Structure formats: structure tokens, C-alpha cells
Amino acid sequence: MRVEVDLTRCAGYGNCVEAAPEVFQMSDVADVADVILPEPGDELAESVHKAARVCPADAVVITE
Numbered sequence: 001m002r003v004e005v006d007l008t009r010c011a012g013y014g015n016c017v018e019a020a021p022e023v024f025q026m027s028d029v030a031d032v033a034d035v036i037l038p039e040p041g042d043e044l045a046e047s048v049h050k051a052a053r054v055c056p057a058d059a060v061v062i063t064e
């Protein structure tokens with residue numbers, strides 16, 4: 001799977017970081033999330049999908 005954050009939508013809520021800290025972290029330079037692991041393994045699929053569900057801005061983009 002491939003994971004991206006749509007920065008035109010991300011509003012910096014941080015829910016994705018809580019759901020999948022191995023994949024997302026808050027940016028140092030802006031109030032948005034950075035993807036630190038853009039191609040996570042299957043063992044992280046559940047938490048990445050959870051991150052997408054809990055993002056209020058619908059900004060987590062997953063490509064299978």
C-alpha cells in the first residue's frame with residue numbers, strides 16, 4: 001500500500017498520528033501531517049486504514 005496526505009485538505013488535527021505513529025508525524029514546519037513511511041507493510045494496514053477513518057478532513061489517501 002501507498003500512503004499520502006492531501007495537504008490541500010489536512011488541517012493538522014493529528015488524529016492520524018495517534019492512529020498510526022509509525023506512518024505519520026506532525027510536521028515541524030507547518031500544521032500538517034508528514035508521511036514518514038509512505039509504503040507501510042501489511043502489518044500496519046489496519047492502523048493506516050484507521051488513520052484514514054479518523055481523519056476529520058478526509059486527507060489520508062491510500063492506494064492499494
Ligand code: SF4
Binds near residue numbers: 010032056058059
Ligand atoms: S488526521 Fe487528517 S487532518 Fe489531521 S493531521 Fe492527519 S491527515 Fe491532517
